[in-house]
Amino acid sequence: MLSKWSRAAHPWVMKILGRDWVEYIASNTMNVVTQKVDPFLWTYDCKAEVVAIRQETPDTKTFVLLPNQHFKQPLPGQHIELSAVISEGEKAESRCYSLSIIDENTVSITVKRNPEGKVSNWLHDHVGIGVVLNISSPRGAFIYRGQEKLLFISAGAGITPCFSILNALESTAKRPDIAFYYRSRTPEETIFRSQLESNKVRSPVDISYSRSIEPDDRVNVMPNQLMDAYPDIKDRHIYLCGPDAFKKEVLSFLESIEYDFDNLEVEHFVRFNQDLTTLRKLDEDVTVTLKSQNISFVIEAENCDQTLLEAAEKKGIHLEHGCRSGMCGTCRTNLVSGQVSGNQLGKTIYPCTAYPASTQLILE
Amino acid sequence: MPHTEDSTEKRFEDIHQAFESIKQKHRDDLGEKDVRHITGIRRYSRVFEVIGRGLIWILPGPFALLGVPFLFLHRNLEAIEIGHNVLHGQYDSFEKIPQFHSRKFRWKAPMDEAAWRQEHNGIHHVHTNVYEKDPDLNHGFLRTNSKTPHNKWHWFQVPIYLLFVYPTMLYNFDAQNLGNNDKFRERRFPLGNKGYATFENTEELSDADRNKRHQRAVWRVWVKEYALFPLLALITGYGFFKVFLANLLADVLNNYWIALTIQATHLTEPLQPEEALRNKGKWYISQLDSSVNFKGNRWQSVLWGHLNYQVEHHLFPDIPAHRYPDMAIEVQAVCKQYDLPYKSNRNWWQAIRNYIGVLWHFSFKDAKPTTEELCYLKQGVENVK
Numbered sequence: 104m105l106s107k108w109s110r111a112a113h114p115w116v117m118k119i120l121g122r123d124w125v126e127y128i129a130s131n132t133m134n135v136v137t138q139k140v141d142p143f144l145w146t147y148d149c150k151a152e153v154v155a156i157r158q159e160t161p162d163t164k165t166f167v168l169l170p171n172q173h174f175k176q177p178l179p180g181q182h183i184e185l186s187a188v189i190s191e192g193e194k195a196e197s198r199c200y201s202l203s204i205i206d207e208n209t210v211s212i213t214v215k216r217n218p219e220g221k222v223s224n225w226l227h228d229h230v231g232i233g234v235v236l237n238i239s240s241p242r243g244a245f246i247y248r249g250q251e252k253l254l255f256i257s258a259g260a261g262i263t264p265c266f267s268i269l270n271a272l273e274s275t276a277k278r279p280d281i282a283f284y285y286r287s288r289t290p291e292e293t294i295f296r297s298q299l300e301s302n303k304v305r306s307p308v309d310i311s312y313s314r315s316i317e318p319d320d321r322v323n324v325m326p327n328q329l330m331d332a333y334p335d336i337k338d339r340h341i342y343l344c345g346p347d348a349f350k351k352e353v354l355s356f357l358e359s360i361e362y363d364f365d366n367l368e369v370e371h372f373v374r375f376n377q378d379l380t381t382l383r384k385l386d387e388d389v390t391v392t393l394k395s396q397n398i399s400f401v402i403e404a405e406n407c408d409q410t411l412l413e414a415a416e417k418k419g420i421h422l423e424h425g426c427r428s429g430m431c432g433t434c435r436t437n438l439v440s441g442q443v444s445g446n447q448l449g450k451t452i453y454p455c456t457a458y459p460a461s462t463q464l465i466l467e
Numbered sequence: 468m469p470h471t472e473d474s475t476e477k478r479f480e481d482i483h484q485a486f487e488s489i490k491q492k493h494r495d496d497l498g499e500k501d502v503r504h505i506t507g508i509r510r511y512s513r514v515f516e517v518i519g520r521g522l523i524w525i526l527p528g529p530f531a532l533l534g535v536p537f538l539f540l541h542r543n544l545e546a547i548e549i550g551h552n553v554l555h556g557q558y559d560s561f562e563k564i565p566q567f568h569s570r571k572f573r574w575k576a577p578m579d580e581a582a583w584r585q586e587h588n589g590i591h592h593v594h595t596n597v598y599e600k601d602p603d604l605n606h607g608f609l610r611t612n613s614k615t616p617h618n619k620w621h622w623f624q625v626p627i628y629l630l631f632v633y634p635t636m637l638y639n640f641d642a643q644n645l646g647n648n649d650k651f652r653e654r655r656f657p658l659g660n661k662g663y664a665t666f667e668n669t670e671e672l673s674d675a676d677r678n679k680r681h682q683r684a685v686w687r688v689w690v691k692e693y694a695l696f697p698l699l700a701l702i703t704g705y706g707f708f709k710v711f712l713a714n715l716l717a718d719v720l721n722n723y724w725i726a727l728t729i730q731a732t733h734l735t736e737p738l739q740p741e742e743a744l745r746n747k748g749k750w751y752i753s754q755l756d757s758s759v760n761f762k763g764n765r766w767q768s769v770l771w772g773h774l775n776y777q778v779e780h781h782l783f784p785d786i787p788a789h790r791y792p793d794m795a796i797e798v799q800a801v802c803k804q805y806d807l808p809y810k811s812n813r814n815w816w817q818a819i820r821n822y823i824g825v826l827w828h829f830s831f832k833d834a835k836p837t838t839e840e841l842c843y844l845k846q847g848v849e850n851v852k
């Protein structure tokens with residue numbers, strides 16, 4: 104919990120200075136004193152402070168977060184990874200959440216309580232205003248790419264990335280042709296219902312319920328009736344997000360109508376903090392994550408005899424380097440998790456002369 | 468023993484292994500001692516800063532000068548023993564001191580860290596003394612070998628450098644690291660950048676980005692030295708200009724000190740072949756051949772950022788620098804064993820004189836010889852035991 108004083112100051116500081124200037128000032132004034140005075144600003148980590156909480160439905164809350172300067176400006180549709188130590192002494196748990204609302208200085212996540220979920224319950228029960236969370240910078244490729252005709256298909260809490268893209272597009276001058284299909288259990292459990300039904304949203308929005316019938320004579324479209332509701336569905340780029348069972352249902356329907364899967368975006372979370380350090384077998388690919396650049400890439404099994412530097416360059420990723428032979432130390436970086444073989448010194452590795460040895464590698 | 472292709476190859480391999488084993492020995496030994504060294508130096512730096520700024524602040528008029536040496540010590544420790552060495556990644560592997568990790572560290576000097584790491588670690592240390600490759604060989608408009616085309620600026624290089632460039636050395640280096648010196652030569656030199664290494668824009672920065680990075684690196688120092696502390700003095704009833712001038716003096720001294728330290732430890736001749744990099748044994752030899760030490764005791768060495776052990780630094784740039792005095796003994800033994808050059812000046816003054824002699828020599832148009840001929844690797848392996 105932050106002191107009252109800094110809680111009041113943070114939104115103001117971020118707003119007046121912006122992340123870039125805060126980064127410049129904080130990094131150049133980092134020392135033991137400043138780190139104690141305000142661990143939210145004087146830190147090497149990406150963090151966010153909870154500045155508001157809204158109850159959306161009985162089991163869903165929106166947390167409005169004020170990220171610190173290490174956060175990169177997100178694109179609508181992207182997600183963040185949140186890590187938290189739920190119970191003292193245990194390892195941190197991490198989960199991905201799409202950003203449901205993106206404002207200039209804040210972002211929101213909208214979390215549905217999962218009765219068995221560790222993190223969602225913790226968020227609902229223990230996280231109040233002023234709590235500081237460890238988050239990642241935004242990532243993910245579930246973003247708008249300038250297509251002209253779109254159809255969003257989502258269910259339950261899966262609405263969040265779609266809602267954020269919809270919001271962004273609604274306010275653009277040249278709004279594409281959007282259709283929005285959302286499946287919820289009951290009207291009470293419908294997230295963002297009032298926003299979707301308000302007249303700010305000009306695109307047609309279709310909410311269908313699986314557990315209740317709407318009193319008016321609205322047709323309750325089932326996923327397998329999408330073709331009837333959207334006759335031009337095959338011309339539309341589809342953004343799909345929701346629980347696994349729902350996604351499966353929609354995918355098999357799309358298959359049945361021979362929809363072109365190149366035009367389909369399915370939300371897919373990229374988790375960096377999962378510790379999956381298993382030693383690599385000869386035929387296994389390796390996923391490498393670069394935390395500082397907030398990207399990850401795959402080294403195919405057949406390329407695992409290349410150095411990490413070469414493999415990254417093959418994918419068009421620039422890593423600092425000099426001699427390429429382990430002598431100058433320019434390339435050195437630290438391993439967060441995973442294992443390499445070759446040139447390494449404790450946690451420090453030399454990508455120019457080190458090779459992947461585990462299926463997952465996370466570098467600073 | 469007759470010299471054959473194989474026996475020379477083997478010799479290079481042996482030399483490589485000999486230096487590697489020195490490096491490995493110290494890598495295995497890294498630990499608490501190194502953490503204590505760097506955090507200890509930081510503590511000294513803080514104490515000097517408090518004393519220096521305090522004296523400058525409260526002592527009247529010229530007495531404030533008493534604070535300058537302390538402020539100088541603070542800035543000097545931060546710039547080289549801490550900054551330079553930390554940005555080489557020498558302390559990256561110690562988890563508990565993230566403030567001294569090369570990618571997180573912020574310099575209390577007017578230098579952009581990322582651009583410096585690239586230029587210094589990635590280029591200068593790799594292609595040391597390679598013609599048109601090593602930007603530090605002839606930074607700015609220097610001419611330090613007869614291969615670089617001569618123009619009218621070079622006649623005056625000694626006075627211009629001593630009077631104008633060295634007092635602002637770090638600022639000039641930052642400009643170089645972000646590519647501004649290339650532009651100067653393009654405009655002013657008849658042959659443009661011929662004979663000089665040009666900026667490799669590895670981060671693909673736009674002109675605006677480069678400018679911004681340079682400004683930010685410089686202003687973080689200027690705001691503190693020339694606005695914040697003078698203003699604090701002013702509002703507490705002391706003199707603004709007194710503090711301003713004392714800080715300026717410390718800044719200039721710091722720049723000059725660093726300029727003379729680094730300049731005097733690169734003999735700047737002979738030029739090295741670029742191919743040396745392809746063979747690790749040869750690379751080690753070319754590093755030996757392009758660096759020169761000068762002697763000093765432990766505390767003096769700290770003030771020079773251990774750059775007076777330039778030979779060791781160029782052989783092992785990412786081993787913590789306070790280990791160089793120990794490594795020097797081992798390096799000398801290897802050099803003796805394989806009859807390799809190990810260059811050292813008796814003291815700083817001699818090193819400076821030698822260096823300025825080189826600058827003077829090449830300010831003349833037809834200075835001979837071409838320094839390439841002096842290169843150890845070019846003298847033919849036959850001469851070599």
Ligand code: FES
Pocket residue numbers: 423424425426427428429430431432433434435453454455456
């Ligand atoms: S690039 Fe020189 S050590 Fe890796």
